[in-house]
Amino acid sequence: xxxxxxxxxxxxxxxxxxxxxxxxxxxxxxxxxxxxxxxxxxxxxxxxxxxxxxxxxxxxxxxxxxxxxxxxxxxxxxxxxxxxxxxxxxxxxxxxxxxxxxxxxxxxxxxxxxxxxxxxxxxxxxxxxxxxxxxxxxxxxxxxxxxxxxxxxxxxxxxxxxxxxxxxxxxxxxxxxxxxxxxxxxxxxxxxxxxxxxxxxxxxxxxxxxxxxxxxxxxxxxxxxxxxxxxxxxxxxxxxxxxxxxxxxxxxxxxxxxxxxxxxxxxxxxxxxxxxxxxxxxxxxxxxxxxxxxxxxxxxxxxxxxxxxxxxxxxxxxxxxxxxxxxxxxxxxxxxxxxxxxxxxxxxxxxxxxxxxxxxxxxxxxxxxxxxxxxxxxxxxxxxxxxxxxxxxxxxxxxxxxxxxxxxxxxxxxxxxxxxxxxxxxxxxxxxxxxxxxxxxxxxxxxxxxxxxxxxxxxxxxxxxxxxxxxxxxxxxxxxxxxxxxxxxxxxxxxxxxxxxxxxxxxxxxxxxxxxxxxxxxxxxxxxxxxxxxxxxxxxxxxxxxxxxxxxxxxxxxxxxxxxxxxxxxxxxxxxxxxxxxxxxxxxxxxxxxxxxxxxxxxxxxxxxxxxxxxxxxxxxxxxxxxxxxxx
Numbered sequence: 037x038x039x040x041x042x043x044x045x046x047x048x049x050x051x052x053x054x055x056x057x058x059x060x061x062x063x064x065x066x067x068x069x070x071x072x073x074x075x076x077x078x079x080x081x082x083x084x085x086x087x088x089x090x091x092x093x094x095x096x097x098x099x100x101x102x103x104x105x106x107x108x109x110x111x112x113x114x115x116x117x118x119x120x121x122x123x124x125x126x127x128x129x130x131x132x133x134x135x136x137x138x139x140x141x142x143x144x145x146x147x148x149x150x151x152x153x154x155x156x157x158x159x160x161x162x163x164x165x166x167x168x169x170x171x172x173x174x175x176x177x178x179x180x181x182x183x184x185x186x187x188x189x190x191x192x193x194x195x196x197x198x199x200x201x202x203x204x205x206x207x208x209x210x211x212x213x214x215x216x217x218x219x220x221x222x223x224x225x226x227x228x229x230x231x232x233x234x235x236x237x238x239x240x241x242x243x244x245x246x247x248x249x250x251x252x253x254x255x256x257x258x259x260x261x262x263x264x265x266x267x268x269x270x271x272x273x274x275x276x277x278x279x280x281x282x283x284x285x286x287x288x289x290x291x292x293x294x295x296x297x298x299x300x301x302x303x304x305x306x307x308x309x310x311x312x313x314x315x316x317x318x319x320x321x322x323x324x325x326x327x328x329x330x331x332x333x334x335x336x337x338x339x340x341x342x343x344x345x346x347x348x349x350x351x352x353x354x355x356x357x358x359x360x361x362x363x364x365x366x367x368x369x370x371x372x373x374x375x376x377x378x379x380x381x382x383x384x385x386x387x388x389x390x391x392x393x394x395x396x397x398x399x400x401x402x403x404x405x406x407x408x409x410x411x412x413x414x415x416x417x418x419x420x421x422x423x424x425x426x427x428x429x430x431x432x433x434x435x436x437x438x439x440x441x442x443x444x445x446x447x448x449x450x451x452x453x454x455x456x457x458x459x460x461x462x463x464x465x466x467x468x469x470x471x472x473x474x475x476x477x478x479x480x481x482x483x484x485x486x487x488x489x490x491x492x493x494x495x496x497x498x499x500x501x502x503x504x505x506x507x508x509x510x511x512x513x514x515x516x517x518x519x520x521x522x523x524x525x526x527x528x529x530x531x532x533x534x535x536x537x538x539x540x541x542x543x544x545x546x547x548x549x550x551x552x553x554x555x556x557x558x559x560x561x562x563x564x565x566x567x568x569x570x571x572x573x574x575x576x577x578x579x580x581x582x583x584x585x586x587x588x589x590x591x592x593x594x595x596x597x598x599x600x601x602x603x604x605x606x607x608x609x610x611x612x613x614x615x616x617x618x619x620x621x622x623x624x625x626x627x628x629x630x631x632x633x634x635x636x637x638x639x640x641x642x643x644x645x646x647x648x649x650x651x652x653x654x655x656x657x658x659x660x661x662x663x664x665x666x667x668x
Contacts, residue, residue, distance in 0.1 A: 287353025
């Protein structure tokens with residue numbers, strides 16, 4: 037491998053702008069690092085070049101560890117967005133500069149300079165100073181200068197950012213041709229998806245300091261594995277559907293996934309992606325030979341040259357939660373993006389307000405759907421504890437977050453929520469702010485229909501247990517109670533009973549806690565009158581540790597005896613824990629949830645953040661409260 041990055045980390049003011057980045061780039065490969073502005077991709081390039089000191093990790097170039105070498109000894113050529121040419125030097129002198137500082141003989145410098153001027157298409161312009169050259173020509177000089185000392189690796193930091201569209205296209209062709217001719221390993225940084233698709237042999241998508249996915253452009257576009265990559269690489273229709281045998285159901289449609297489904301395991305819900313070009317728009321149901329989503333109304337039509345963009349409105353699909361495009365606030369419908377050629381548009385013209393039949397040609401199921409948080413804010417000082425902790429863990433978990441305000445009236449409430457949004461929004465993968473005039477449980481229910489959420493965060497002041505029950509039922513989600521100011525937890529106690537419902541709770545706890553680098557203890561309580569259950573409990577806990585280890589979570593186990601609440605409180609007192617995780621009992625057939633017993637006692641007594649995990653399975657009978665009061 038030409039370039040190997042091992043767990044690179046760089047912090048500024050305590051904030052990780054590059055967070056545990058590991059990457060390999062093959063010999064002669066053109067690798068594109070793609071991501072939004074501020075995601076850390078330029079810092080990665082500067083770490084490779086030696087312009088920024090590495091705090092943690094290593095950089096290897098062609099097998100050499102260059103982590104602690106100065107830039108001039110790394111064998112790297114670097115091209116910046118702003119050219120960084122010496123304004124008082126001619127193009128030729130700029131190109132020769134790297135050779136001059138290396139004390140290369142004059143005759144060799146001139147020979148190399150002339151080769152490079154010809155290579156970048158500037159023959160005859162070597163005597164011009166930068167102000168006499170166009171932006172594209174200046175960038176060609178910068179490229180030639182970076183190549184002058186025959187580097188082993190070429191690094192390009194958004195080199196076309198200051199150029200117009202036509203010159204950018206021309207420079208892309210030039211860069212690619214030169215890279216292929218020289219066979220030089222190249223990393224190209226950009227936020228432009230079209231640029232990345234055109235240039236890359238492989239690409240890595242980066243956000244908030246992390247490389248989320250790596251692969252060929254077509255693979256990442258057609259088969260992304262994370263929600264961010266799916267929605268960042270072009271337009272995306274992303275929905276959460278129900279798993280069925282061999283596939284997934286989106287409303288009335290069953291899509292067979294086959295081998296793809298086998299690779300996903302056996303999840304209950306799946307994020308399903310289909311691109312605008314995968315959407316079929318026809319004038320009749322009979323004209324569709326693909327699975328039918330339904331009859332839609334045209335909301336918007338846009339012209340984009342060779343294609344037509346259409347935004348379609350479908351009636352609410354049972355069991356489907358739209359993720360992208362998001363359903364508007366208060367809307368009881370689903371939006372779908374479609375695109376079609378101008379030839380198709382002429383054959384079947386559409387206008388805003390028309391109806392049309394909509395089918396889907398192809399879908400892809402995401403293997404690693406992202407987390408989503410609903411942060412509840414009633415404007416009280418106490419609720420700000422949940423807002424602050426929610427913002428911090430959403431950043432760490434690369435999660436989407438929505439702040440839902442309630443309590444204050446009208447414009448005052450909306451203004452307050454926007455202020456909160458501005459205060460915590462920096463560094464979040466996605467953040468929305470909404471205000472609802474409805475009571476808490478109705479506001480949560482309405483928001484949970486509009487968008488899928490994994491966890492709600494709340495800072496209850498009174499009637500803690502009753503409020504928890506109402507939120508859990510209204511949103512069909514998990515709940516993190518934040519009773520006061522607290523840091524992101526580093527030690528967590530997960531209390532579960534042995535059995536099938538606890539498996540999914542351990543798994544979800546791992547999905548969340550792995551982002552904190554938290555140490556976890558899994559605790560189960562064995563009743564004194566059932567001593568023979570200890571061996572079964574130990575096997576269950578060991579399986580839980582293995583499950584968490586696959587998620588990168590360090591865990592140990594403990595088995596206690598006696599009453600659940602007494603055992604858990606004793607463990608909390610002796611373990612320096614910063615968060616408690618418990619499972620809620622199964623809801624009854626009517627959907628009601630009763631936390632009475634151990635969960636209610638613990639939630640009332642513990643002044644630590646408490647994550648209550650709701651089972652995704654509903655028992656078909658009403659579950660009476662256990663005589664022992666144990667959490668499920």
